Amino acid sequence: MTPLSSGLTLAWDDYGSLGTTAIAFYVHVGSRDENPELFGAAHFLEHAVFKGARSWSARDIANIQDRLGGEINAFTTRDYTVFYAKVLASKAADALELLWAMVSEPWLREDDIGKERQVILEELLEAEDDLEDRATELYMAALYPDEQFHHDILGSRRSLRQLNAEQLKNFHRKFYHPDNITLVLSGEGVEELKVLAESLRWPHPLGPSITPVRLGPKIGPHIEILSRPGEQVHVTMGVPAPRMFDADHDAALVLSTILGGQNSSRLWQRLREDEGLVYTVSASYSAMKDWGELSIYMAMSPQSVPQALEAATQEVMNLLEYGPTEEERAWALTQAETAMAFTMETPDGRMARLGAYAVCGASPLDPKARLSRLEQVSCEQIMRVSREILAVRPWAVAACGPVQGLERVLQTALHA
CATH class of the missing domain: 3.30.830.10 (Metalloenzyme, LuxS/M16 peptidase-like)
Structure with missing residues (x-):
């Protein structure tokens, strides 16, 4: 810069x-x-x-x-x-x-x-x-x-x-x-x-520069429920996660991919392929300079909510207890490498990558250096990070749709 x-x-x-x-x-x-x-x-x-x-x-x-x-x-x-x-x-x-x-x-x-x-x-x-x-x-x-x-x-x-x-x-x-x-x-x-x-110049007199003063957002996980007519209940639940420049950022990224970021992921295979409880389920990780979060999203019919939440909870607990396999780690790294390659192929992809770092006052690593750092993420680190963030209780839980009669079930979904 x-x-x-x-x-x-x-x-x-x-x-x-x-x-x-x-x-x-x-x-x-x-x-x-x-x-x-x-x-x-x-x-x-x-x-x-x-x-x-x-x-x-x-x-x-x-x-x-x-x-x-x-x-x-x-x-x-x-x-x-x-x-x-x-x-x-x-x-x-x-x-x-x-x-x-x-x-x-x-x-x-x-x-x-x-x-x-x-x-x-x-x-x-x-x-x-x-x-x-x-x-x-x-x-x-x-x-x-x-x-x-x-x-x-x-x-x-x-x-x-x-x-x-x-x-x-x-x-x-x-x-x-x-x-x-x-x-x-x-x-x-x-x-x-x-x-x-x-050659660009601001066209009118400038006052003092005012950079937004930001404090890291306060964390207070609880439950939010909104009853709306519809055919499906939409549930998003998650936890605070490493920030953009934290040492465990890469491990959190790989963790979210293993949990629900690809077709072979644990949540997709269990909830959709094995039990047919949901149409869609995913896990995602977002991070900026002073905040980060890892979440699970799923959409299902009201009658499938109890089973889907129980299955998701079991998969999270299994990951906490046994950690990821080396095969899962390798697949997640391939996913990250592929995403990086496609980002770097287009000017707008590279622009978005540069901009996201620039607003945090930093420059992104060279793609090869970035991939090299990702490859250093071990199964042991992923397991440690999963225990540090996923084992936290309560989780934040949000549900929207025809949720009547499901309040108690949602209260126990990774929240209690």
């Missing part, structure tokens, strides 16, 4: 590509940095910049997007907001200019904000109808009781109706500062783009 004279931080790679380029501005602010009266502001602002920037109206921006081809979009997480483009290398300079205009010179007019508010409310309604998504949101609330950390990235109906243009302008002034933004470049033509990046 390299600091630019404008205050921006630049991260790039020069692996090259077949004529394509990926560009992204990572703004170091996410939903966890919002005050309660501003819940949803980071995501709302991500939408609002497409309504007009610099001398371009929303229609102009849409026309430019279509003229450039590829994909120009944005997304918001708890930890950061990303504005990105995946285009032909011949269009990369124009894509960089468009993204920079949206990040640094958005209009944020009240009439545009009113129109976009309704769009986001529709997005919220769509998310509320997605029971898998609801189970995930409930799970984060069950694991991290601090509402400022776990609240819905989209905000709530109440907060969205209250947000106005002036609040979004203040949010932009506070957090959208060159010192708080990383530009990530990957693919063909990176050297030319680096020259253009050095």
Whole structure:
């Protein structure tokens, strides 16, 4: 990574590509940095910049997007907001200019904000109808009781109706500062783009740089249940896990793969293939600089819930008692190596990898060094880490769907 004279931080790679380029501005602010009266502001602002920037109206921006081809979009997480483009290398300079205009010179007019508010409310309604998504949101609330950390990235109906243009302008002034933004470049033509990046200047006077002050989220595992009509019950349950730069990060990644990250995994084979209790079951591991979690997700008919939870519990206990086999470890490492290879094959994959590290103030390891470190994870380390994190009680448990009559069963699912 390299600091630019404008205050921006630049991260790039020069692996090259077949004529394509990926560009992204990572703004170091996410939903966890919002005050309660501003819940949803980071995501709302991500939408609002497409309504007009610099001398371009929303229609102009849409026309430019279509003229450039590829994909120009944005997304918001708890930890950061990303504005990105995946285009032909011949269009990369124009894509960089468009993204920079949206990040640094958005209009944020009240009439545009009113129109976009309704769009986001529709997005919220769509998310509320997605029971898998609801189970995930409930799970984060069950694991991290601090509402400022776990609240819905989209905000709530109440907060969205209250947000106005002036609040979004203040949010932009506070957090959208060159010192708080990383530009990530990957693919063909990176050297030319680096020259253009050095010429970028913030278009209006800057106030003091305000980097979000973050404390690691408080952990307080409990149960969250939401009764909704439907055919399946969606359950997500999990525990705190190593953070991104903890020594046991790699072991936790391999552990989640063995538990439920592939077709040969223990949960998939037991719950789906052997007993036919679920349509889908998986385990996943997520980590950032100051938090990490490992979770199990499953969806099943209400009558299958007791058996599925019991089977999942048994598989977790078996792993705790006997540990993984060498064969399981080898398969999980192959999965990780394959994922790394596919990530490194595309500019947008490399861009996402660079950006995720950059917002944590670090650079990723060279792929060969990364794989070498993964290969050092032993069965003994996986077993130790599994006992340190999976044996913890209670687990956070979240369930969404037709859950009537299942409350007691859920109370005993890796929670008691």
